[in-house]
Amino acid sequence: MLKKRIIPCLDIKDGRTVKGINFVSLRDAGDPVVLAKKYVEQGADELVFLDITATVENRSAQLDMIAKIAAAINIPFTVGGGVQSVEDARKMITAGADKVGINSAAVKQPEVITAMANEFGSQCVVVAIDTKLVNNEWIVYVQGGRKETALKTLEWCKEAEQLGAGEILLTSMNNDGTKKGFALDITCEVAKSVNIPVIASGGAGTLKHFKEVFTTTRATGGLAASIFHFGEISIVDLKQYLNNSGVAIR
Numbered sequence: 001m002l003k004k005r006i007i008p009c010l011d012i013k014d015g016r017t018v019k020g021i022n023f024v025s026l027r028d029a030g031d032p033v034v035l036a037k038k039y040v041e042q043g044a045d046e047l048v049f050l051d052i053t054a055t056v057e058n059r060s061a062q063l064d065m066i067a068k069i070a071a072a073i074n075i076p077f078t079v080g081g082g083v084q085s086v087e088d089a090r091k092m093i094t095a096g097a098d099k100v101g102i103n104s105a106a107v108k109q110p111e112v113i114t115a116m117a118n119e120f121g122s123q124c125v126v127v128a129i130d131t132k133l134v135n136n137e138w139i140v141y142v143q144g145g146r147k148e149t150a151l152k153t154l155e156w157c158k159e160a161e162q163l164g165a166g167e168i169l170l171t172s173m174n175n176d177g178t179k180k181g182f183a184l185d186i187t188c189e190v191a192k193s194v195n196i197p198v199i200a201s202g203g204a205g206t207l208k209h210f211k212e213v214f215t216t217t218r219a220t221g222g223l224a225a226s227i228f229h230f231g232e233i234s235i236v237d238l239k240q241y242l243n244n245s246g247v248a249i250r
Contacts (some may be wrong), residue, residue, distance in 0.1 A: 008044050009050065010032050016031070022231075043222075054137060078099040086119050091119065102125070103127070113164050127164050129169065131172055154193060165196060172235040178203050181213075199220070199221035204227055207233065
């Protein structure tokens with residue numbers, strides 16, 4: 001069994017870390033480099049950087065910021081935002097990313113997943129999936145959560161794996177920023193339907209929420225933002241709690 005990972009997420013807009021609720025109402029959360037260093041010191045297992053407006057603004061992620069963060073940390077670093085091609089991914093990896101997250105472009109051109117996997121290895125390719133419960137059906141959204149697609153989430157996760165994805169970052173838009181807990185139902189379905197690691201994202205608010213997602217689903221990673229950014233929960237305390245609860249963590 002894979003040990004569970006605690007993964008802080010830096011959502012970046014205009015060079016600053018931001019955090020909202022249900023993908024809107026963003027507020028400033030601090031300097032990305034300062035936060036990244038803090039999370040390494042606290043024992044984070046990995047770090048995710050998402051340039052949340054890159055796709056909407058039709059540009060690539062900020063390579064200078066990626067390089068600064070990469071130089072300041074020594075843990076696996078996933079970068080996403082505006083990835084359209086193998087060349088975009090190459091630039092991010094050259095800047096210091098260990099893994100590259102792809103979302104909207106993967107839906108538009110699924111073959112890019114395979115192309116990236118062939119070029120860099122599946123372990124470098126993280127398919128990020130923003131999902132929303134619509135009429136009792138989990139549906140995939142793109143463009144930073146702004147646009148609904150015709151894709152059903154579970155089917156897209158399976159297809160992403162077949163195309164060469166090495167990991168899935170699953171974010172529930174309904175739960176995002178609410179601090180009411182992860183979307184256990186869809187996370188459970190996805191994690192048991194694929195044979196690649198699944199990171200649960202959206203809704204973490206308490207220590208118990210991480211225990212729930214790790215003990216009731218096969219997710220191997222728990223991602224959170226605001227609770228770490230604003231000091232509501234420290235990674236040190238979270239890992240101690242999970243360890244005491246019998247959850248095998250990194």
